[in-house]
Amino acid sequence: xxxxxxxxxxxxxxxxxxxxxxxxxxxxxxxxxxxxxxxxxxxxxxxxxxxxxxxxxxxxxxxxxxxxxxxxxxxxxxxxxxxxxxxxxxxxxxxxxxxxxxxxxxxxxxxxxxxxxxxxxxxxxxxxxxxxxxxxxxxxxxxxxxxxx
Amino acid sequence: xxxxxxxxxxxxxxxxxxxxxxxxxxxxxxxxxxxxxxxxxxxxxxxxxxxxxxxxxxxxxxxxxxxxxxxxxxxxxxxxxxxxxxxxxxxxxxxxxxxxxxxxxxxxxxxxxxxxxxxxxxxxxxxxxxxxxxxxxxxxxxxxxxxxxxxxxxxxxxxxxxxxxxxxxxxxxxxxxxxxxxxxxxxxxxxxxxxxxxxxxxxxxxxxxxxxxxxxxxxxxxxxxxxxxxxxxxxxxxxxxxxxxxxxxxxxxxxxxxxxxxxxxxxxxxxxxxxxxxxxxxxxxxxxxxxxxxxxxxxxxxxxxxxxxxxxxxxxxxxxxxxxxxxxxxxxxxxxxxxxxxxxxxxxxxxxxxxxxxxxxxxxxxxxxxxxxxxxxxxxxxxxxxxxxxxxxxxxxxxxxxxxxxxxxxxxxxxx
Numbered sequence: 001x002x003x004x005x006x007x008x009x010x011x012x013x014x015x016x017x018x019x020x021x022x023x024x025x026x027x028x029x030x031x032x033x034x035x036x037x038x039x040x041x042x043x044x045x046x047x048x049x050x051x052x053x054x055x056x057x058x059x060x061x062x063x064x065x066x067x068x069x070x071x072x073x074x075x076x077x078x079x080x081x082x083x084x085x086x087x088x089x090x091x092x093x094x095x096x097x098x099x100x101x102x103x104x105x106x107x108x109x110x111x112x113x114x115x116x117x118x119x120x121x122x123x124x125x126x127x128x129x130x131x132x133x134x135x136x137x138x139x140x141x142x143x144x145x146x147x148x149x
Numbered sequence: 150x151x152x153x154x155x156x157x158x159x160x161x162x163x164x165x166x167x168x169x170x171x172x173x174x175x176x177x178x179x180x181x182x183x184x185x186x187x188x189x190x191x192x193x194x195x196x197x198x199x200x201x202x203x204x205x206x207x208x209x210x211x212x213x214x215x216x217x218x219x220x221x222x223x224x225x226x227x228x229x230x231x232x233x234x235x236x237x238x239x240x241x242x243x244x245x246x247x248x249x250x251x252x253x254x255x256x257x258x259x260x261x262x263x264x265x266x267x268x269x270x271x272x273x274x275x276x277x278x279x280x281x282x283x284x285x286x287x288x289x290x291x292x293x294x295x296x297x298x299x300x301x302x303x304x305x306x307x308x309x310x311x312x313x314x315x316x317x318x319x320x321x322x323x324x325x326x327x328x329x330x331x332x333x334x335x336x337x338x339x340x341x342x343x344x345x346x347x348x349x350x351x352x353x354x355x356x357x358x359x360x361x362x363x364x365x366x367x368x369x370x371x372x373x374x375x376x377x378x379x380x381x382x383x384x385x386x387x388x389x390x391x392x393x394x395x396x397x398x399x400x401x402x403x404x405x406x407x408x409x410x411x412x413x414x415x416x417x418x419x420x421x422x423x424x425x426x427x428x429x430x431x432x433x434x435x436x437x438x439x440x441x442x443x444x445x446x447x448x449x450x451x452x453x454x455x456x457x458x459x460x461x462x463x464x465x466x467x468x469x470x471x472x473x474x475x476x477x478x479x480x481x482x483x484x485x486x487x488x489x490x491x492x493x494x495x496x497x498x499x500x501x502x503x504x505x506x507x508x509x510x511x512x513x514x515x516x517x518x519x520x521x522x523x524x525x526x527x528x529x530x531x532x533x534x535x536x537x538x539x540x541x542x543x544x545x546x547x548x549x550x551x552x553x554x555x556x557x558x559x560x561x562x563x564x565x
Contacts, residue, residue, distance in 0.1 A: 004506075013563065039501070039517065039519065040533045064501070064502035068500075
């Protein structure tokens with residue numbers, strides 16, 4: 001059971017059962033739809049950008065506990081960040097998932113609980129799905145608003 | 150203690166022949182391997198046969214005049230004899246490929262690209278593996294042909310009325326899976342082949358999930374093409390089989406060009422070797438053919454009837470055990486006469502990935518995902534399912550472990 005506890009920390013199960021930031025944003029500044037070809041899981045991510053900051057972020061779709069918890073945690077921690085900081089956050093999370101960065105709890109918030117996922121290569125994609133969606137979302141937004149930050 | 154009393158065959162004794170199944174897991178327990186639809190485990194004698202080939206007589210086939218090369222050729226071709234015998238098919242129309250996927254691609258490219266055109270239709274079913282869908286879509290994209298999908302009934306069977314209606318004068322190829330890797334359904338392929346032939350269409354039967362598990366008579370099925378793979382039938386990866394009507398192979402141009410498949414090569418052009426070698430460009434999977442031949446001998450020693458009888462019992466046990474898990478939905482037929490021992494299911498409130506991960510912690514190996522049947526998943530209204538699939542070495546204890554782990558899994562994820 002020790003191994004499972006390591007992967008499925010209480011915080012993850014909590015975010016899975018009580019998902020934060022779930023839904024879509026009407027009139028979103030940017031939206032992306034990603035899917036995990038391994039399992040068919042889907043993830044929608046919408047952001048509303050105001051003054052170069054993520055004023056609102058929501059995620060929808062279905063997936064496993066890891067992907068749903070990761071999306072839930074992302075919406076909490078990314079909300080209010082300016083776009084540059086949000087990209088740094090995503091990159092830090094990505095490096096943590098690949099075991100290439102020492103996790104910074106202040107930066108990651110609840111998402112620190114996903115650290116153990118890095119030891120399950122098949123599940124890393126689950127955790128990254130929504131986070132990389134945010135990266136794409138910001139890129140799309142910047143393309144659509146060249147001077148927007 | 151494992152038990153396999155009152156079974157059609159002694160799965161417990163058979164397990165002992167498989168090193169992976171006989172070895173303890175890191176935690177000390179035994180593995181409950183329920184993913185044989187993805188790949189089967191390999192008995193020691195198959196491993197030994199391949200090892201012996203490399204140690205005793207490794208040489209390229211059909212080339213050298215020296216004794217070792219002749220011996221290598223003999224062992225390689227003996228693998229073909231064994232496979233042909235197993236499915237009652239002429240040996241010279243039994244082509245070795247890389248896997249079943251390549252066997253289907255061979256036909257899609259060597260036949261489809263040359264023969265299909267605008268207005269032609271390839272009819273597949275909604276329960277096909279991607280390997281019997283995507284090659285046809287690619288070829289349709291090149292030729293202007295259309296790929297149509299025959300629906301599946303709510304019970305998880307091919308809608309035969311729809312099939313009857315969809316096969317028409319435009320149908321050039323009917324490509325259908327014998328046993329569904331996701332639903333377990335055994336399809337009436339002889340009937341479908343007869344319907345297709347009556348309409349003048351050719352037929353491709355994907356027998357990947359049937360040949361390892363039941364008697365399959367390619368001649369009786371009568372399809373133009375029948376594909377299966379070695380690694381799901383106790384053989385190695387890297388080898389598949391295309392059993393084709395000899396006249397089709399004779400008429401078709403080659404798929405891959407290179408060594409081995411030619412009769413003559415000049416600066417002006419080339420001519421082709423006899424079948425089956427015309428379709429086996431380059432050095433073939435020699436050790437793999439030897440291993441597959443040994444796997445066939447192993448299966449024949451048990452008897453395909455016995456394996457099928459055992460798996461019917463296991464399928465029934467599995468269905469009964471899964472019914473004991475609250476909140477569990479089974480996809481596919483309930484009657485074991487019409488299904489194999491590969492059972493897809495979902496559990497309310499627990500994603501298949503999480504099921505798979507949790508079961509792994511109990512040494513129960515199942516597959517979670519879309520099983521390379523995304524059109525079927527969409528039809529079922531799910532993104533993925535968990536799947537438990539049995540084989541000749543599956544015991545009562547494996548099924549009990551599956552049920553117990555699923556019941557625990559619900560509690561772990563807080564579903565009650």
